[in-house]
Amino acid sequence: MNRTLLVTLSLLLCTSLYSQKVSISLFNDSNLNTILVTPTEGSYKLILGNSEIRLGVDQIVYLSRVGDSILVRDANSNLGTWSRVSIVGQTEEDAIRLKPILPSIPARVYSDxxxxxxxxxRLMAINMIDREKYIASVVEAESGPNKDEEFYKAQSLIARTFALAHLExxxxxxxxxxxGTHCQAYKGKMNFDKDIYKATVATKDLVIVDTTKQFITAAFxxxxxxxxxxxxxxxxxxxSYLVSVEDRYCTGARNASWEVKIPLGKWKKFLQSKGVDTTAITDIKQYDFKPKERPVYYPIANQKIPTIQIRSNFKLRSAFFSVTAVKNIIRIDGRGYGHGVGLCxxxxxxxxxxGWKYDKIINYYYKKVKIVNISEVDQTRSIDIIIEKKDSTVVQTEKK
Ligand SMILES: [Zn+2]
Ligand SMILES: [Zn+2]
Structure with missing residues (x-):
């Protein structure tokens, strides 16, 4: 494909803050070479150059990369080789299944x-989709089915805030x-839970901003x-808005507690790698640690080891734990699951x-934030992107 055409396509696919459509690269982490495409609802037009072919439900189209082009075939015939193939929905309820054959990946169904x-x-497969349908699918991928509507509304605001802050x-x-997780998990329509879509549409155009009216990093x-x-x-x-709060609401939930046992030798070796002189530890009770609140450090032999480093090294579910030494075993009693920042x-x-409403939930976990219409967002400032790294942290600042 020539460069000019590519740039033109890029401009068409990249949408602005106010656009109702977003463009999402599908199977982005995979080196797609052959895909089987099948409409599952509504009706589509397959656009090849100047010709349009109607595609009904269950009709199959194969798309294979041949060099810089795409070989297109339906069930009966070869439809030629093209630089670009568009499959455009004709109703409000269109859905289409994409099944990667090379490499083989389970099929997913997409709207629009x-x-x-x-x-x-490789083949690039871009889904041009209504923004709210996309957000509802992200909410479903990130929080699962059968939750209360106000929870889905809060999660919709988080997904929308992230999406709009990162359109570029x-x-x-x-x-x-x-x-992929590089942006936000998006697995297409999944079950397309009607309650989730309802919650997303009920909060249409609402996002979370800080005191300077910029999008927040809506960590959860x-x-x-x-x-x-x-x-x-x-x-x-x-x-300013990602500060520690006490949360009595999650402590009885599924991921509230866990336990891991680590051989004392392995524990010592890790501490030594952090510069701790373990020969100075004469009583194994010195390893014990019982924090009442989320600890930032594990104190040992006059040193302080960041708990996030312990989490990373031993692949623990969280950095919130107590330590008990029993004979040759270190027992870690952990609380929670994940990095712990933002909404739980x-x-x-x-x-x-x-019975809490979504705005009360948002304001509980993110401090001094405002829920506003996207038209009120200050877009002239830079966006901070925080990336969680294994031991340390990298913060990239994108200048607009
Ligand atoms: Zn990404
Ligand atoms: Zn919690």
Missing amino acids: NISIYVEFN KHKGEGFNLCD HSNCGGFTANSQDVWLTPK QEGAMQMASR
């Missing part, structure tokens, strides 16, 4: 339109967001274990089931 072209020596994240590649995690974490204790940057999903679910 699909564009396919070759770039980076893949600008150079010609689309808005990818479908599964369970905080009773206390959320300060941003700067997990990452490098303090954020299991706490928020419990709040919603007790």
